[in-house]
Amino acid sequence: MMVDYLYQDxxxxxxxxxxxxxxxxxxxxxxxxxxxxxxxxDTVEVNNRSCIKLAFQPRNKLxxxxxxxxxxxxxxxxxxxxxxxxxxxxxxxxxVADLVINxxxxxxxxxxxxxxxxxxVIDFNIGKKGAGMFGKRSVYYDNYILNKKRDEKxxxxxEKTIRDENYDKKDExxxxxxxxxxxxxxxxxxxxxxxxxxxxxxxxxxxDVLTLLVAGYWNFGKINVGPVNTFYSFNDVEGFxxxxxxxxxxxxxxxxxxxxxxxxxxxxxxYKYSGSAIxxxxxxxxxxxxxxxxxxxxxxxxxxxxGMEMQFINEDNFxxxxxxxxxxxxxxxxxxxxxxxxxxxxxxxxxLNLKRLTQEPGGTLHFDYDDxxxxxxxxxxxxxxxxxxxxxxYIQGYNYRTPILGKYxxxxxxxxxxxxxxxNADFTYGKLSFNLFKRIHTAPLGFTNLEVEAxxxxxxxxxxxxxxxxxxxxxxxxxxxxxxMMNFLEFVSDEYVSVFAEHHFYGFFFNxxxxxxxxxxxxxxxxxxxxxxxxxxxxPFVTPGLMKFPTDENGNxxxxxxxxxxxxxxxxxxxxxxxxxxxxxxxxxxxxxxxNVSEYGIRARFKFDF
Numbered sequence: 001m002m003v004d005y006l007y008q009d010x011x012x013x014x015x016x017x018x019x020x021x022x023x024x025x026x027x028x029x030x031x032x033x034x035x036x037x038x039x040x041x042d043t044v045e046v047n048n049r050s051c052i053k054l055a056f057q058p059r060n061k062l063x064x065x066x067x068x069x070x071x072x073x074x075x076x077x078x079x080x081x082x083x084x085x086x087x088x089x090x091x092x093x094x095x096v097a098d099l100v101i102n103x104x105x106x107x108x109x110x111x112x113x114x115x116x117x118x119x120x121v122i123d124f125n126i127g128k129k130g131a132g133m134f135g136k137r138s139v140y141y142d143n144y145i146l147n148k149k150r151d152e153k154x155x156x157x158x159e160k161t162i163r164d165e166n167y168d169k170k171d172e173x174x175x176x177x178x179x180x181x182x183x184x185x186x187x188x189x190x191x192x193x194x195x196x197x198x199x200x201x202x203x204x205x206x207x208d209v210l211t212l213l214v215a216g217y218w219n220f221g222k223i224n225v226g227p228v229n230t231f232y233s234f235n236d237v238e239g240f241x242x243x244x245x246x247x248x249x250x251x252x253x254x255x256x257x258x259x260x261x262x263x264x265x266x267x268x269x270x271y272k273y274s275g276s277a278i279x280x281x282x283x284x285x286x287x288x289x290x291x292x293x294x295x296x297x298x299x300x301x302x303x304x305x306x307g308m309e310m311q312f313i314n315e316d317n318f319x320x321x322x323x324x325x326x327x328x329x330x331x332x333x334x335x336x337x338x339x340x341x342x343x344x345x346x347x348x349x350x351x352l353n354l355k356r357l358t359q360e361p362g363g364t365l366h367f368d369y370d371d372x373x374x375x376x377x378x379x380x381x382x383x384x385x386x387x388x389x390x391x392x393x394y395i396q397g398y399n400y401r402t403p404i405l406g407k408y409x410x411x412x413x414x415x416x417x418x419x420x421x422x423x424n425a426d427f428t429y430g431k432l433s434f435n436l437f438k439r440i441h442t443a444p445l446g447f448t449n450l451e452v453e454a455x456x457x458x459x460x461x462x463x464x465x466x467x468x469x470x471x472x473x474x475x476x477x478x479x480x481x482x483x484x485m486m487n488f489l490e491f492v493s494d495e496y497v498s499v500f501a502e503h504h505f506y507g508f509f510f511n512x513x514x515x516x517x518x519x520x521x522x523x524x525x526x527x528x529x530x531x532x533x534x535x536x537x538x539x540p541f542v543t544p545g546l547m548k549f550p551t552d553e554n555g556n557x558x559x560x561x562x563x564x565x566x567x568x569x570x571x572x573x574x575x576x577x578x579x580x581x582x583x584x585x586x587x588x589x590x591x592x593x594x595x596n597v598s599e600y601g602i603r604a605r606f607k608f609d610f
Contacts, residue, residue: 008120010101010103010118010120012026012027012028012080012083012085012101012103013026013028014026014029015029015030015031015443016029016441016443018406018407018441019099020093020096020099020122020610021404021405021609021610022064022093022506022610023064023441023443023447024064024065024066024443025063025064025065025443025444027056027065027066027068027070027085028070028080031444032056034059034444035058035059035063035065035444036056036057036058036059036065037056037057037058037059038054038055038056039054039055039056040052040053040054040055041053041054041055041069043074044071046071046081046082047081047104047106049073049074049075049081050073050074050075051071051072051073051074051081051082052071052072052073052074052078053069053070053071054069054070054071054072055068055069056068056069056070057088058088060511060512061088061089061090061091062088062090062091062092062507062511062517062520063091063092063444063507063508063511064091064092064093064443064444064506065088065091065444066085066086066087066088066101067085067086067087067088068083068084068085068086068101069083069084070082070083071083079105079113080105081104081105081107081113082103082104082105083101083102083103084101084102085100085101085102086098086099086100086101087099092506092507092511092520092522092576093610094576094579094609094610095124095125095579095610096122096123096124096125096610097123097124097125098121098122098123099120099121099122099123100119100120100121100122101119101120102117102118102119103115103117103118103119104116104117108144108146109146111146112144112146114141114144115141116140116141116142117138117139117140117141118138118139118140118141119136119137119138119139120136120137121134121135121136121137122134122135122136123135138181140180140181142180212226212228215227216228216229216230217246217247219249221249221251222248222249222251222252223246223247223248223249223252224246224247224248224249225244225245225246226245226246226247227245229317229318229319230243230245230261230317230318231243231244231318232318233317233318233320233321234321235305235321235323235327235330236323236326236327236328236363237265237267237268237303237328237330237362237363238265238266238267238268238270238303238330239265239266239267239268240265240266240267241263241264241265241266242263242264242266243261243262243263243264244261244262244263245259245260245261245262245263245274246259246260246261247259247260250285250287254280254285254286254287255279255280255283255284255285255286256277256278256279256280256286257277257278257286258275258276258277259274259275259276259277259278260273260274260275260276261273261274265303268362270332271301272301272302272303273300273301273302274298274299274300274301274302275298275299275300276296276297276298276299276300277296277297277298278294278295278296279294279295279296280292280293280294281293281294281295281342291342291343291344292341292342292343292349293341293342293343294340294341294342295338295339295340295341296338296339296341297336297337297338297339298335298336298337298339299335299336300333300334300335300336300337301333301334301335302332302333302335303330303331303332303333303362304330304331304333305327305329305330305331305474305488305489306329306330306331306365306465306469306488306489307469307470307471307472307486307488307489307490308471308472308473308474308482308488309471309479309481309482319475319477320475320477322475322476323474323475323476324474324475324476324598324601325474325487325596325597325598326487326552326596327474327488328363328364328365329361329362329363329364329365329488329489329550329558330361330362330363330365331359331360331361331362331365331465332359332360332361332362333357333358333359333360334357334358335355335356335357335358336355336356337353337354337355337356338353338354339351339352339353339354340352340353346390347388347389347390347391347392347408348386348387348388349386349387349389350384350385350386350387351383351384351385351387352382352383352384352385353382353383354380354381354382355379355380355381355382355383356378356379356380356381356423356425357378357379357380357381358376358377358378359376359377359378359379359465360375360376364550364552364553365489365550366550367463367465367547368547368548369545369546369547369548370544370545370548377426377427377463377465377466378424378425378426379418379425379426379427379466380418380419380420380422380423380425381416381417381418381419382416382417382419382422383414383415383416383417384414384415385412385413385414385415386412386413386414387410387411387412388410388411388412389403389408389410389411390408391406391408392404392406392408392410393406405439405449406439407439407441409436409437409438410435410436410437410438411434411435411436411437412434412435413433413434414431414432414433414434415430415431415432415433416430416431416432417429417430417431418430418431418459418466427459427461427462427463427466428459429457429458429459429462429466430457430458430459431455431456431457431458431468432455432456432457432458433453433454433455433456434453434454434455435451435452435453436451436452436453437449437450437451438450438451444508445505445508446503446504446505446506446508447503447504447506448501448502448503448504449500449501449502449503449504450499450500450501451481451498451499451500451501452497452498452499453497453498453499453500454496454497454498455468455493455495455496456494456495457494457495457538459538460537460538461537461538461543461545461546462494462538463546463547464489464492464547464549464550464559467492467493467494467534467538468492468493468494468496468532469489469491469492470483470486470490470491470492470493470496470530470532470567471483471486472486472487472488472489472490472491473486473603474487474488476602476603476604477603477604477605478573478582478584478603478604478605479603479605480500480502480605481500483528483530483567483569484569484571484584484586484601484603485569485586485587485588485597485598485599485601486567486569486588487558487594487596487597489550489558489559490558490559490560490594490597491530491532491559491560491561491562491567492534492549492559492560492561493532493533493534493561493562494532494533494534494535494538495532495533495535496530496531496532496533496562497530497531497532498528498529498530498531499527499528499529499530500526500527500528501526501527501528502524502525502526502527503524503525503526504522504523504524504575505522505523505524505525506522506523507520507521507522507523507576508523509523510522510523519577520576520579521574521575521576521577522574522575522576523572523573523574523575524571524572524573524574524575524582524584525570525571525572525573526570526571526573526584527568527569527570527571528568528569528570528571529566529567529568529569530562530566530567531562531565531566531567532561532562533561533562533563534561534563539561552595556595558595558596560591560594565590565591566590567590567591568588568589568590569586569587569588569589570586570587570589571584571585571586571587571603572584572585573585575607575609576609580606580607580608581604581605581606581607582604582605582606582607583602583603583604583605584602584603584604584605585600585601585602586600586601586602586603587599587600588600588601
């Protein structure tokens with residue numbers, strides 16, 4: 001992940017420069033006089049040209065800005081031919097001890113100033129002392145070809161990276177002949193050091209500990225045991241949940257992986273278990289970044305709280321066992337799923353899966369009709385998903401991808417068809433959903449994450465477990481894509497639209513407050529809203545004979561529609577507390593009359609961020 005940050009494009013003429021997921025204001029930005037102080041230091045010669053040495057530094061050293069020098073031609077054209085920039089000592093940036101940018105430009109054909117040298121150096125360090133990682137990227141440009149038309153295919157599409165065939169298989173002699181500048185003695189020794197350090201016992205132990213802390217797995221060679229934070233959890237229905245699981249490692253196979261677990265609930269006295277396998281169809285390692293082409297199969301007997309959806313967090317996490325209010329409605333399910341995933345060119349990826357699912361009510365949840373109750377619902381679904389994320393980079397985990405968000409929008413379209421005719425399922429229906437995400441940079445005021453989502457179900461007499469059960473959160477952990485003051489199974493819809501907006505000021509205000517600025521806290525505000533309805537053909541309050549919405553033990557309705565008004569919640573938070581934590585105060589604005597709800601709440605989140 002950290003190596004990828006060394007390969008980010010840097011254009012000092014842009015208003016903002018994106019580095020380490022953050023946007024820095026360029027000293028050549030239109031708003032630079034507001035952010036920087038400038039001073040003419042001297043007149044010097046650079047590459048036999050008279051230049052003005054212009055020094056700059058941020059007015060507030062905590063802001064995302066640089067300190068350094070620009071060398072500008074003293075010929076009336078005022079062209080930048082050299083830039084030396086680095087971060088200020090007190091900058092509000094985590095895990096980076098230093099960051100240096102050096103760029104030089106050359107006058108090509110006596111007409112154009114073109115980039116000649118581009119150097120980026122980053123010193124990563126978790127703390128002020130101890131081991132870290134030092135990364136350096138040096139790029140040299142030569143042999144520019146100007147005024148010659150190229151094949152239009154080179155510039156078509158959205159993919160920026162163009163690789164020659166067998167680019168990664170060049171031998172040492174090729175580089176000796178084509179390298180524009182010789183490697184230093186230190187750089188030559190790096191190749192030997194990287195190979196030898198991987199065989200050192202101390203390095204292996206360190207990597208094992210890091211894998212345990214970050215991924216939660218303990219390395220036993222071909223088998224990894226974990227995640228350790230799921231060994232013990234609890235809830236109101238199952239009681240204590242003891243779980244043991246593991247997965248195969250790269251030493252077992254880089255292109256095939258097995259994953260599974262078994263657990264037991266001491267209150268419901270039932271075993272749950274899961275097993276999955278994934279194959280790489282293009283022979284690339286499963287952990288590789290791109291392109292990924294896999295097929296997987298999973299069989300699972302488990303439980304879940306309707307509407308609970310944790311992103312990149314295992315729901316068995318011990319800390320998520322602590323829940324507010326009443327959480328006694330649960331679903332037991334048996335699922336078999338086959339899934340095909342493929343990365344295509346230009347940011348497209350597709351997912352096609354076939355799923356067989358049987359759900360049974362648990363706790364105080366029942367599948368009741370006016371004249372009867374049923375024990376289970378069985379569905380057979382085919383789902384196709386198209387995702388478009390141009391020029392996306394991401395952190396590839398074993399079971400998920402975490403996107404490194406850039407300037408381009410991310411769109412996803414998904415359609416699910418449930419078929420009664422497929423293995424004697426109980427219902428036929430269609431589900432269409434669309435999601436649009438965009439990060440909007442507003443440096444120096446931070447950035448806004450904006451997400452719009454919509455969905456619609458096609459079909460009639462659809463029971464509530466098959467409707468859109470809106471994402472709720474009754475844990476004390478702040479969830480980005482859930483409604484943190486909504487109860488599980490509180491709202492359902494068969495068509496809806498939602499909007500999430502979250503703005504990160506990145507310390508813009510706190511950085512200017514004496515004493516408080518030393519904490520390097522960052523301000524966050526957000527609004528979440530959703531509006532939808534359950535159409536008459538699926539609404540048991542309108543159409544008799546449909547499955548009734550859930551009730552509490554006294555027969556009071558606990559599941560509602562959003563027909564009257566949208567559900568809205570607001571939050572204000574402080575991030576970067578001790579570099580890892582975020583705490584939000586949340587206000588629920590609507591549907592305060594519903595039972596067992598609170599108007600205000602406090603939620604916390606663990607987050608690694610630069």
